[in-house]
Amino acid sequence: MNINDLREIQINQDKKIGFDVTFTSNEDKYEQITKDLVGLFGEIGEFSNIVKKINIQLTNNAYNFNIDDAEIHLREEWVDTFIYLLRISAILGIDIESETLKKMKFNNTRYENLKR
Template sequence: MDLKQISDMQLSMDERHGFPVKFDNASDMYAQLTRDLVGLFGEIGEFANIVKKVNIKLDRPQDYVFDLDSAKDNLSEELIDSLIYIIRIAAMLGIDLESEVVKKIRFNESRYAQLRKQ
């Protein structure tokens, strides 16, 4: 499954559940964009909090209780939640994530060519 198919699947599910990504006016769109942006930052914050807890556990294993084995699953969940918000935001703004990601990777390949390892 490619990114376009994943995006379409998410947006279809959003529509079935009443989470809008298409709007009649800019005011409504920007209000939803604001809500989704706050949601995205919340998910990124949850991801960062898990990373913080892993670092505490690594630095002071005797002083902090955190299951390092479950960190990957938790990080994965928060990262995917973040991606879902990014898919929604891109749809609201009419951004084709798949083509824009490919374009950016190609740009970065050139931009960072001097850092390439042989």
């Protein structure tokens, strides 16, 4: 299975519950992207909050916080974030694999002088 297959699975699941990724106007399309961005940033915020609590626990034991349990929640929040990225890529018609490979190739050249 590749990343585009995962996106299709997610989009088909979304369609079944009424979250479409095709729109008749740019206004509707970008309104949905805005909603998905708010969701994405919310998930990133939840992920960040857990990381913050882990760091506080590690540096000064200020929380009664189980790091192993926290990592389970980190995984969940990270996947929630990824799902929003899949949705936005579908709305914009981005081929995630080819675009990522293209960007990685560009970055490889761009940062050539930083290689060790």
